Amino acid sequence: MKNAETIPADNSAIKDSKELKETKKTAPAKKKSLLKKLDPETGKLLQQLSDRANKKTHGKKIRDHEIISLGLSLILPEHLTALQERSLSEKDRLNIAHEDYQKLNGKITLDQFIGKLLRGETLLR
Numbered sequence: 564m565k566n567a568e569t570i571p572a573d574n575s576a577i578k579d580s581k582e583l584k585e586t587k588k589t590a591p592a593k594k595k596s597l598l599k600k601l602d603p604e605t606g607k608l609l610q611q612l613s614d615r616a617n618k619k620t621h622g623k624k625i626r627d628h629e630i631i632s633l634g635l636s637l638i639l640p641e642h643l644t645a646l647q648e649r650s651l652s653e654k655d656r657l658n659i660a661h662e663d664y665q666k667l668n669g670k671i672t673l674d675q676f677i678g679k680l681l682r683g684e685t686l687l688r
Contacts, residue, residue, distance in 0.1 A: 609627055609630065609631070612630050613625065613626075613627055613630060616630060657673075657677075658673075660676075660687050661673055661676045664676055664685060
């Protein structure tokens, strides 16, 4: 009979450990995952880099997020400036030039500024 009494105690211990494991699994993750969609060309490039990086005989698999993280860490302020310049339309460039002209020469309408440009009275940087 003593064996029968100890068996339920063991079963309850097993149930307690299972409940503990389940609560650990449902705990929120420490790292916040952020998913961004890639255009097909960038996705293809990432896949090619991943394939090349994983052509090795030893070691664990290099994951895509590791490649992306390394690439992002290599971006310099000059790269960001170049990206910002590439994002400007011609109208944006004209507005920037107009604002710069006004800072040096006083208020002038955009139409007057365009007229000065066409007549060659002022040059863009």
